[in-house]
Amino acid sequence: xxxxxxxxxxxxxxxxxxxxxxxxxxxxxxxxxxxxxxxxxxxxxxxxxxxxxxxxxxxxxxxxxxxxxxxxxxxxxxxxxxxxxxxxxxxxxxxxxxxxxxxxxxxxxxxxxxxxxxxxxxxxxxxxxxxxxxxxxxxxxxxxxxxxxxxxxxxxxxxxxxxxxxxxxxxxxxxxxxxxxxxxxxxxxxxxxxxxxxxxxxxxxxxxxxxxxxxxxxxxxxxxxxxxxxxxxxxxxxxxxxxxxxxxxxxxxxxxxxxxxxxxxxxxxxxxxxxxxxxxxxxxxxxxxxxxxxxxxxxxxxxxxxxxxxxxxxxxxxxxxxxxxxxxxxxxxxxxxxxxxxxxxxxxxxxxxxxxxxxxxxxxxxxxxxxxxxxxxxxxxxxxxxxxxxxxxx
Ligand code: SF4
Ligand code: SF4
Numbered sequence: 001x002x003x004x005x006x007x008x009x010x011x012x013x014x015x016x017x018x019x020x021x022x023x024x025x026x027x028x029x030x031x032x033x034x035x036x037x038x039x040x041x042x043x044x045x046x047x048x049x050x051x052x053x054x055x056x057x058x059x060x061x062x063x064x065x066x067x068x069x070x071x072x073x074x075x076x077x078x079x080x081x082x083x084x085x086x087x088x089x090x091x092x093x094x095x096x097x098x099x100x101x102x103x104x105x106x107x108x109x110x111x112x113x114x115x116x117x118x119x120x121x122x123x124x125x126x127x128x129x130x131x132x133x134x135x136x137x138x139x140x141x142x143x144x145x146x147x148x149x150x151x152x153x154x155x156x157x158x159x160x161x162x163x164x165x166x167x168x169x170x171x172x173x174x175x176x177x178x179x180x181x182x183x184x185x186x187x188x189x190x191x192x193x194x195x196x197x198x199x200x201x202x203x204x205x206x207x208x209x210x211x212x213x214x215x216x217x218x219x220x221x222x223x224x225x226x227x228x229x230x231x232x233x234x235x236x237x238x239x240x241x242x243x244x245x246x247x248x249x250x251x252x253x254x255x256x257x258x259x260x261x262x263x264x265x266x267x268x269x270x271x272x273x274x275x276x277x278x279x280x281x282x283x284x285x286x287x288x289x290x291x292x293x294x295x296x297x298x299x300x301x302x303x304x305x306x307x308x309x310x311x312x313x314x315x316x317x318x319x320x321x322x323x324x325x326x327x328x329x330x331x332x333x334x335x336x337x338x339x340x341x342x343x344x345x346x347x348x349x350x351x352x353x354x355x356x357x358x359x360x361x362x363x364x365x366x367x368x369x370x371x372x373x374x375x376x377x378x379x380x381x382x383x384x385x386x387x388x389x390x391x392x393x394x
Contacts, residue, residue: 002381003317007325008388009308010287016390018309019063022283023391025311026067029281034153037072042151044121044179046159046294047079047104049094053299054288056159058108064157064283065116073153075116079104080145080178081126082295083185083235094295095236097124121147125214126182127232132274136375138263142270143184143232153279160284160310160322162291162303162347165260167365168326169293170319171282172372176268182214183232184270188263190252194231194238198223200249202242209237209250224249257353261364265371268315272377284310284322291336291350303337303346304329316369316378323365 006028008021026032035041043064048055061077068075082094094100097120104110104118111118122128122145129143148154156174163169177185186192201223210218217230218237226237233252241250255263272280286307290300307325312318327346331337336350348363355362373380 001379002383003312003314003379004385005310005312005317005321005382006385006387007308007310010306020391021309022060022063023067024387025283025309028387029311031281032071035068035071035073039073039152041068041073041075041153042148043075043077043155043157045157047109048107048294049297050103050106051297052294054290055294056285058113061157062114064155065114077114077116077118078121078147080122081120081182083182121145122181127214129181132270134270134273136266139266142267143181144271144274145179145181148275156282158284159294160286161289162350163293164351165257166264166368167347168319168323170284170322171315172265172268172319175271176264179271180267182234184267186233186235188260188267189254190233191255192233194226194233194250194252196226196250208240212236212240261367262371265368265375269375269377282312282315282318284318286322289326291347301335303332303335303350314378316372316380317382320369320380321382321384
């Protein structure tokens with residue numbers, strides 16, 4: 001069955017700009033009816049890393065906040081903590097709530113600029129989660145960020161761009177990585193285990209890992225000891241343990257990119273199954289499209305021109321329509337997409353990751369969307385409805 005995907009292009013005039021355009025997609029999605037007086041409305045976006053200059057501008061989030069408020073709803077804007085510990089550099093990282101929120105302010109996201117409270121949906125450490133069992137092929141439970149559980153309406157406002165592990169960093173990625181706690185991110189990236197080599201551990205004089213373990217499952221004897229039954233594999237201890245990879249006493253093993261691409265799809269399934277599909281409304285903004293996710297500390301060169309705004313109630317149809325539009329665009333010959341030919345996936349060419357066994361180019365966007373269909377996230381078939389009318393004056 002085909003799902004409706006609403007679209008408005010990137011053309012803008014002073015009397016019909018991109019903020020007006022977000023409003024026509026917002027209205028078409030049915031949000032005017034869904035948001036009632038005092039409805040709790042969670043808006044999920046991504047604040048970008050420091051140094052990234054392609055992330056979604058706060059003005060788009062502000063517009064959505066204002067639309068929600070005009071309907072009598074109570075909006076709040078959320079993000080979740082990043083994986084690992086202490087990788088933030090001079091302006092901090094995305095490890096804990098205060099660290100990420102202070103970095104978000106540097107990128108222009110504050111309660112003042114957005115007109116709504118901002119919080120980390122998964123709490124101070126990224127472990128305020130609710131665990132849900134799912135019937136995934138690879139993932140059997142998902143640690144969903146707790147903040148969305150009592151929201152009446154959830155608006156997932158996504159910057160569509162590339163992502164090194166999922167091909168397309170769209171709505172499904174914003175759900176499957178962006179709305180799970182740190183352990184959910186780790187379950188996707190790591191093989192589920194932390195190992196410690198006592199020979200390399202510096203013992204009580206160091207003890208750094210004890211301080212950063214959110215579940216306090218490391219104790220110090222002669223050397224550090226981890227209670228693996230209690231460990232949530234958040235990656236904090238590996239982040240602080242002797243930065244040099246060879247010297248590290250604590251380590252985790254990364255999954256292959258192919259293994260990761262299917263797991264976050266299953267995480268996304270857990271998120272929407274726990275919270276309830278009917279509460280979700282999705283928007284993809286296909287602008288400032290580079291090959292890199294906004295969690296990179298760089299605004300990489302853009303692969304194609306800006307395309308516009310897509311909206312749907314079906315996350316898979318939305319990502320498929322967005323990806324198709326990106327792949328149908330002319331590549332920027334100054335970018336990583338310069339070698340793209342008709343029928344290629346621009347992100348696969350730009351990422352240029354090969355299967356180590358066969359040497360074949362890996363198309364993670366295709367792997368992601370095929371698996372999303374298999375897992376029942378939605379439909380890959382869609383009707384694209386182009387919207388051109390200005391919103392009515394309020
Ligand atoms: S951080 Fe590493 S070296 Fe330091 S106590 Fe923990 S395991 Fe040992
Ligand atoms: S021991 Fe486990 S829970 Fe504790 S910091 Fe390390 S990875 Fe996280």
